[in-house]
Amino acid sequence: MNTAKPSLSKQRRARKTFRADSAYHATGIAICLFFLAPFVITFLASFRHGTEARLPPLPPWPTSGISIDSYLSLDTFGAGIWQHTINSLLVSIATVVLTVAVSLLAGYGFSRYRFPLKNVLFVLIIATLMIPFQSILTPLFIILAKLGLNNSLLGLTLVYVTLQLPFSVFMMRNAFDAVPKEIEEAARIDGARDLKLLVRVLLPLVLPGVATVAIFAFLNAWNEFLAALILLSSNEKYTLPVLMMAVRAGRLGAVNWGAVQAGVAVMTIPCLIVFLLLQRYYMRGLMAGAVK
Amino acid sequence: MTDTSVVLTDIRKSFGNLEVIHGIDLKITEGSFVVFVGPSGCGKSTLLRMIAGLEEVTDGEIEIKGRNVTDLDPSDRGIAMVFQSYALYPHMSVRENLAFGLKMAHTDDAEIERRVKAASAILKIDPLLDRRPGQLSGGQRQRVAIGRAIVRKPDVFLFDEPLSNLDAELRVSMRIEIARLHRELGNTMIYVTHDQTEAMTLADMIVVLRDGRVEQTGSPREIYENPANTFVAGFIGSPRMNLLNAEWVGDGTIRIGKSRIATQIDGKRMAPGDRLTLGIRPEHMNVVADSEGTLRAKVDFYEYLGGTQFLYCQLEDGQAVTAEYRSSVPVQAGDILQFRWKTDDLRFFDAAGLRLRLLDERIVQAPANSRSHQP
Secondary structure: OOHHHHHHHHHHHHHHHHHHHHHHHHHHHHHHHHHHHHHHHHHHHHOOOOOHHHOOOOOOOOOOOOOOOHHHOOOOOOOOOHHHHHHHHHHHHHHHHHHHHHHHHHHHHHHHHOOOOOOHHHHHHHHHHHOHHHHHHHHHHHHHHOOOOOOOOOHHHHHHHHHHHHHHHHHHHHHHHHHHHHHHHHHHHOOOOOHHHHHHHHHHHHHHHHHHHHHHHHHHHHOOHHHHHHHHOOHHHHHHHHHHHHHHOOOEEEEHHHHHHHHHHHHHHHHHHHHHHHHHHHHHHHHOOOOE | OEEEEEEEEEEEEEEEEEEEEEEEEEEEEEEEEEEEEEEOOOOHHHHHHHOOOOOOOOOOEEEEOOEEOOOOHHHHHOEEEEEEOOOOOOOOOOHHHHHHHHHHOOOOHHHHHHHHHHHHHHHHOOHOOOOOEEEEEEEEHHHHHHHHHHOOOOEEEEEEEEOOOHHHHHHHHHHHHHHHHHHHHHOEEEEEEEEEHHHHHHHHHHEEOOOOOEEEEOOOOHHOOOOOOOOHHHHHHOOOOEEEEEEEEEEEEEEEEEEEEEOOOOOOOOOOOOOEEEEEOHHHHHHEEEHOOOOOEEEEEEEEEOOOOEEEEOOOOOOOEEEEOOOOOOOOOOOOOEEEOOHHHHHHEOOOOEEEEEEEOOOOOOOOOOOOOOO
């Protein structure tokens, strides 16, 4: 009896933990389903047969075998899916590189140097976040036209970088503020100067900030539609969102749902890759300064 | 080779219009351990950072090993610095932390390996070489920080309150470690602290600073036994020296409250009624029988420390005095005690706070740039 008692209570405890664990995991699985369902449905639907694909996407999975018809028909829109994907990648990657480079230097400057009107300038930069960018599209268009950069991916990239910078500079300044000054001083005594100091010592320490800035820049540039639609005018320069608009509008009144699903799939994949690659740093970046 | 390691000539520092260092002259002997000590805001850290080259010098010159380094980069001055917050590179292993400075100087790999090995052997951090700073305890981090200084083989080591972040026990052992390191390496070391125990135990020479000026320089013994003014007298020593307001009666006698005390001051420039300050350390206040006492005081409260007790007392005229009491006879708050001292243990300061000469003793004169002040 004496030995049975503890084992009984042990059993009860085990059952309790089991129930708590199952509830925890069940909730987790349910949430995962909600988040994963759209992706799964899109990917499955994009592999339906040609004729099947033209029908409304219900049920969303292939009912008569798997095929890549949808991707092939997506390729018949615009200048071909490869061209538009490359356009989008070029613009997005260039936006990320430029944004990170400029905001890294600007954030460092705002965090470490003392110069007149520093805070006024900083507030001015942040204040531009309050201007809806749609309202300055016309002036932007005119400026780009004057510079000979309208209907060019470079022009579009510059616009994206400009729009991305206020947030990024703010983010990078915070990141640099969180790095103790002594580390930089120790590096200066060790003989690290200027660019070496920035790259070898400081960059690894602000990497979470850089990841956050990079993810935001990439996603915003990748998904941006309105500026791309207005600033680009020739077919072969369109980025993916503009192409998707054309696909969604359909031909001769008929919407090719298969092509739409395939396009959505193509547009999703890079975002997933970028996020999964950088999410570890990104989470830390958003948390930086949250405690302490 | 010169025997002076660091020479400061009329060093000044201003932040905007505010001058915080008011012209400091200092000669530091090769191989000595110099401690800058003073209350917070006295400019000791700023002075150290100017020697390191982290802070620009507004006016004056800094020489290290006979070379004018006033406008050189920190890495070209032949110095290494240990920070209060350790300032290790968190993304590098201990080995990389130690090697970083040498890599920056393009030292060849074999030499880096050799020096890192040597430094980690001295500091006993060999088993930690592949860890990150985040995986180390405070004491280990401080060792690594010191190691990073050692591998650079500097002419001068600079320490900026290196032990302030450690707990009391570790602080004592690291203090001994630093003293041992100084003996082994024999380099000039400049050490900033606000902890006078560290200053007294480590230093060959103490520089007492206040408000951006040097109040006194000297060996720990000189500073303790012959403070140049009431500030130094009160700052060095714990509990602090008793500084009692007294009045010159004339003929070598002073008055505190109703008590008259015979002294050996020559008093040539004093007139009866002049104010002066009598300084006496707590350990020199001896409790004596009623009939033998010079000064009567009432015990307000006491601290029992085992080997000794500190009595916090009040004189008849209300002035507070502290006495160290080594007898095992218990004392109660409210007791009236009689105190006496050896005449040699008394120190006198004029109304401006400067040390007064005695008849038979040569006193180290306060440095020219020290400033008079009211206690």
